[in-house]
Amino acid sequence: GAVVSQHPSRVICKSGTSVKIECRSLDFQATTMFWYRQFPKQSLMLMATSNEGSKATYEQGVEKDKFLINHASLTLSTLTVTSAHPEDSSFYICSYRGDTEAFFGQGTRLTVV
Amino acid sequence: DAKTTQPPSMDCAEGRAANLPCNHSTISGNEYVYWYRQIHSQGPQYIIHGLKNNETNEMASLIITEDRKSSTLILPHATLRDTAVYYCIVRVYNQGGKLIFGQGTELSVKP
Numbered sequence: 001g002a003v004v005s006q007h008p009s010r011v012i013c014k015s016g017t018s019v020k021i022e023c024r025s026l027d028f029q030a031t032t033m034f035w036y037r038q039f040p041k042q043s044l045m046l047m048a049t050s051n052e053g054s055k056a057t058y059e060q061g062v063e064k065d066k067f068l069i070n071h072a073s074l075t076l077s078t079l080t081v082t083s084a085h086p087e088d089s090s091f092y093i094c095s096y097r098g099d100t101e102a103f104f105g106q107g108t109r110l111t112v113v
Numbered sequence: 114d115a116k117t118t119q120p121p122s123m124d125c126a127e128g129r130a131a132n133l134p135c136n137h138s139t140i141s142g143n144e145y146v147y148w149y150r151q152i153h154s155q156g157p158q159y160i161i162h163g164l165k166n167n168e169t170n171e172m173a174s175l176i177i178t179e180d181r182k183s184s185t186l187i188l189p190h191a192t193l194r195d196t197a198v199y200y201c202i203v204r205v206y207n208q209g210g211k212l213i214f215g216q217g218t219e220l221s222v223k224p
Contacts, residue, residue, distance in 0.1 A: 006156070034212070036214075043198075043200075043215060043216050043217060044151075044157070044214040045214075046213060049211060091154070093156050093157075095156075095157075095212065101147070102159065102212050104156030104158070105156050106156050107155060107156045
């Protein structure tokens with residue numbers, strides 16, 4: 001199946017700084033990627049849909065100026081958490097939707113201190 | 114997409130079959146049943162999907178009732194590594210777009 005590589009797997013940052021998470025499709029071209037966030041003991045919540053060469057589409061309640069998504073190529077989508085605060089600490093996961101199934105990155109554990 | 118209902122948690126003894134139920138009473142004719150699982154601190158993993166016939170692959174079997182209002186995922190010989198949260202999702206086949214996750218069933222396989 002398709003391989004989605006997400007980096008870093010975990011990151012700790014200071015409050016007020018920005019963090020970039022990369023999501024690469026290793027063996028396919030992804031015109032659309034999805035970004036999820038998951039808090040402890042909760043399900044995955046869709047944050048936004050990343051479209052190659054165009055603006056991302058954000059779900060209701062997700063601040064587009066805080067969670068910057070860039071999808072400049074068919075193999076790379078990035079999520080930047082700007083001015084991170086402790087409440088942004090979470091598990092972030094990217095995903096590619098194939099013809100029959102979805103493929104997910106390994107996830108990034110972000111801790112803001 | 115149709116809504117699904119799953120029990121929040123289940124236990125299973127190692128080596129026994131794990132049967133995970135899912136209710137999807139509002140499923141429409143062109144919607145498939147998909148199952149994913151998420152092992153702790155990892156991204157979700159696809160398991161299996163089906164429309165109305167029972168399906169089997171190397172990971173699991175999927176049993177869908179004749180009226181398609183419910184289904185059961187069967188892990189025939191559960192191992193400790195099968196401990197995970199299992200998500201049942203109803204979705205139109207071969208349709209791009211976002212995947213919405215419910216709360217899933219937390220399966221604990223015990224020795």
